[in-house]
Amino acid sequence: MTDTATLLAMPIQRRVDAYFAGMGQGMNAHAEIRARQDELERLFEKSDSQLAAMGLTRDGIPHHVFRDRFWV
16 A cells, blocks of 8 residues: 555546555546546645545545445
């Protein structure tokens, strides 16, 4: 799993690619990212405490945004 400091240093597309690579999906999520870019950016801009209040972790943002596509 990618650590939080590394995730914060990556552009959003690389963060999501890292998430899918970690899941072993082997897919390019570019089309999905483009459609959901605003939600990803909005969530990654939140503080860790704001995410926690929503029941999310920074590592869990991609799964949350793509939850309707992947059931893991």
